[in-house]
Amino acid sequence: MKLTKDQIQLIDESLISKDVIYEDVKLELIDHIASEIELEEESTFEEAFAKSLKKWESLLKQTNSVGWGIIGPKIIVDRYVAEASKIFKSSLFSTLFFSILMTTITIMYPQEYVYTIFKSFLTSVYILSCVAILTTMFFVWKLKSKTVYGYFFLKSSCLLPFNFYMIYTLLNGNYRHYHRGSLFSNFMEWSVTSFFFFISVYLIALAAEHFRIIKKYNLL
Structure with missing residues (x-):
């Protein structure tokens, strides 16, 4: 599937909500997540997005x-x-x-x-x-x-x-x-x-x- 601007914006906002506020890291993640979602031809955007976030969950977890x-x-x-x-x-x-x-x-x-x-x-x-x-x-x-x-x-x-x-x-x-x-x-x-x-x-x-x-x- 080809993502729309609104869907990419949704990914951006989701990452910001997880405190990924630095542009270099955020843009890299958006690129990876968008690519993974686009490969999920048989899934809806919501399903593919949730699956991709699950994959990156460990790296998005708050730590110190x-x-x-x-x-x-x-x-x-x-x-x-x-x-x-x-x-x-x-x-x-x-x-x-x-x-x-x-x-x-x-x-x-x-x-x-x-x-x-x-x-x-x-x-x-x-x-x-x-x-x-x-x-x-x-x-x-x-x-x-x-x-x-x-x-x-x-x-x-x-x-x-x-x-x-x-x-x-x-x-x-x-x-x-x-x-x-x-x-x-x-x-x-x-x-x-x-x-x-x-x-x-x-x-x-x-x-x-x-x-x-x-x-x-x-x-x-």
């Missing part, structure tokens, strides 16, 4: 992730947790690589000016990342259309104060544990000072995905 502080349909919670875990792991990996690189350079070249140059560079990119996140927050918040990626970006922007704190400490020299020949203190300094920057980078990537979905489905 205590560790990540989110409650909602399982399909949304699972996607949120997957993205959160991906960002955390990616940030850790990037921080590890960056810290090893910077520790190696500053141990090989222990002159104070080398450290100062890198510190100034890190301060600059922190400032740029903060400006980028604040600007992006405004545009994500301004758009009425919601996606899981946009929600995650806004929710995770609570980490922004850590970036401001890192800028403050780098500018004022309050975070100075660099000692010539000390591998551990050198490594730890670069690790702590770079971790929140890499989280910011991945958060901006999330926002970019949000805008890509908005453009793809013409949701402006």
